[in-house]
Amino acid sequence: MAELPLPDLDPTSDRAVFRQIADHIRHAIEQGTLAEGDKVPSEAQLMQHYGVARMTICNALQVLQGEGLTVAEHGRGVFVRSHPPVRRLASDRFARRHREQGKAAFIAETEGAGGKPTVDSIKITEERPSADVAELLGITSEDHVIARSRRYLINGQPVETAVSYIPAEIARDTQIAQPDSGPGGIYARLEELGYRLDHFVEEIRSRMPLRDEVRALKLAPGVPVFHLVRTAYATDGRAVEVCDTVMSSDAYVLSYELPAR
Known part of the structure; x- marks a missing residue:
């Protein structure tokens, strides 16, 4: 995860793992580390970084998509949603x-x-x-x-x-x-x-x-x-x-x- 430094999971937290991952990516978007139009790290990259199953990553990405922060493009990946205010x-x-x-x-x-x-x-x-x-x-x-x-x-x-x-x-x-x-x-x-x-x-x-x-x-x-x-x-x-x-x-x-x- 050299391109996008993300924190590690907190094993002492009572927050679900997939929500912790969503929190990390959301924070990167809010801070501008991931800008509009940027590609979110792939499922494989996130699985390797966090040491979790694909379903956990999918659930985390679904949270962000449900909040309108990201959009999935078939065959290309997940991107930070553009907001032309x-x-x-x-x-x-x-x-x-x-x-x-x-x-x-x-x-x-x-x-x-x-x-x-x-x-x-x-x-x-x-x-x-x-x-x-x-x-x-x-x-x-x-x-x-x-x-x-x-x-x-x-x-x-x-x-x-x-x-x-x-x-x-x-x-x-x-x-x-x-x-x-x-x-x-x-x-x-x-x-x-x-x-x-x-x-x-x-x-x-x-x-x-x-x-x-x-x-x-x-x-x-x-x-x-x-x-x-x-x-x-x-x-x-x-x-x-x-x-x-x-x-x-x-x-x-x-x-x-x-x-x-």
Whole structure:
């Protein structure tokens, strides 16, 4: 174990051996001795160092994977999971200046953090809204909405999926209903259509991901998601968009500035 010095097991500890091993590797990750993207010592190396059976090592590695610290790549080994953090500033991310610069919120905040933003899996449909979406938009479930579904990536790693619902009477036959919504995103298009944005309301909760979300976001076992629902309101008080977003919790720091008056 010359490349990664790890302590020996403590025979006097009442902590299970596999948990001691997991503790050692976790500490190396937390201290930066094992950095993001680094390969964890192989099962054979760990077995030799600790003098334990393969199952004990497998149990230790499973603990780390369950905590979202490592990811196993078939045929390659176990690696420290990369976490491309984006500080999501609720007081700034929808600032009009970003749209005027031709940047949607995700692009502005990702580039601000030094990451490379991309969007894929774009799908657009016209459909009837769910009861919850209809209520937020102030329409009926018999009305139609334009639904824009997409996935966001940072440096090629998926971090977020989102579906925006815009009343069809607003978005139908506009660039909002096209795969490329243009510079500044759909909020810029809404303002061009005369719906000047006034404020946003967001509700956020944390939960474990659904199976499709695990696949879409390539989540490690044990990593929860933020489920965020945002409603955008125009200056006349009308709700013009509902965005249902699922975010990998280890990719974001949610930061809020709240006035004290």
